[in-house]
């Protein structure tokens with residue numbers, strides 16, 4: 001079945017989600033919706049997406065962006081809508097999707113109660129696929145990053161307690177109005193930050209406390225993670241466990257990656273669209289175990305790690321594939337796990353695409 005998916009909100013997340021949907025063999029983009037006829041609207045039109053004007057269609061026409069309709073038209077033309085509007089707007093839009101009886105996905109900037117359930121493919125795909133939820137929230141970039149590593153660690157070793165400090169980027173590269181410009185902010189100053197409770201929306205039984213610090217950077221978030229495991233482990237075994245995950249890139253020491261600047265360059269060298277890094281980037285050299293205490297650093301590309309999760313969430317609510325099938329299909333279509341631009345599809349989906357070439 002070809003699923004028609006509409007994207008409401010075509011900014012940092014929406015434009016990436018639209019391209020990811022268009023790359024899937026079983027999905028088509030029914031259109032995108034926007035409020036402002038700016039350069040992104042022009043780009044959407046040039047990419048062949050039917051552009052829908054939220055309110056001022058005449059302004060789009062004046063900017064030479066043909067208008068396919070309004071938001072109602074987009075929802076009517078879609079089997080599923082992915083709401084990628086700024087935080088808080090998704091909650092207002094839910095009644096529009098409900099009026100059309102159209103299932104919808106929301107993003108992590110919304111409060112958890114915007115939807116019937118929250119989603120991360122590694123943590124709770126089957127629960128969503130086998131349940132009745134038609135309004136589902138894909139958890140935020142940081143929460144996605146934590147869920148992807150904590151799920152396999154809990155499965156293999158058991159997690160007694162996680163403590164993570166999240167060094168949050170101040171804004172995305174295009175957000176010139178964000179900050180701080182020259183400061184280091186406890187953000188939020190209260191402990192725990194919202195990220196730990198957010199992990200519990202997809203992994204309810206996991207003990208996790210998080211603290212957030214926002215810094216003058218735009219490229220990626222960086223997590224300092226300490227997990228007290230329930231059973232003994234050694235660093236090599238944990239490295240293998242994480243490397244087996246198709247959406248975790250264990251960065252090999254020989255790559256000499258110092259930080260997010262190098263990671264973004266690595267992604268661009270690999271020919272990744274927009275220099276995106278869909279995978280958690282865990283420094284292999286940072287993985288250390290002392291007793292049952294595991295430590296590591298990971299970087300999270302906030303603009304793109306939730307993109308494959310949105311694609312999987314569409315299949316989960318459409319009841320179209322099980323978790324393994326969906327993740328493989330999504331990875332293969334996007335090239336998740338593929339860092340060699342000359343590689344074919346084969347390495348992308350098998351869970352060891354990067355790990356296989358990432359011997360420390």
Ligand SMILES: NC(=O)C1=CN([C@@H]2O[C@H](COP(=O)(O)OP(=O)(O)OC[C@H]3O[C@@H](n4cnc5c(N)ncnc54)[C@H](OP(=O)(O)O)[C@@H]3O)[C@@H](O)[C@H]2O)C=CC1
Pocket residue numbers: 008009010011012013014033034035036037038054084085086087088089107108109110140141172302303306
């Ligand atoms: N950026 C990030 O790092 C991440 C963001 N998220 C979450 O994803 C969501 C979207 O964030 P992001 O992509 O960064 O936001 P952006 O501001 O980059 O994009 C939002 C888009 O929505 C459009 N828009 C604005 N108002 C409306 C409206 N009333 N109805 C429809 N569309 C509207 C904007 O269009 P226009 O230009 O016309 O105003 C723009 O295309 C948020 O919930 C955010 O928290 C999740 C993970 C990471």
Ligand SMILES: O=C(OP(=O)(O)O)[C@H](O)COP(=O)(O)O
Pocket residue numbers: 108109140141142143168170171195302
């Ligand atoms: O969802 C995000 O971050 P979060 O997981 O820290 O809430 C995105 O990076 C957007 O964060 P923002 O609220 O700083 O724009």
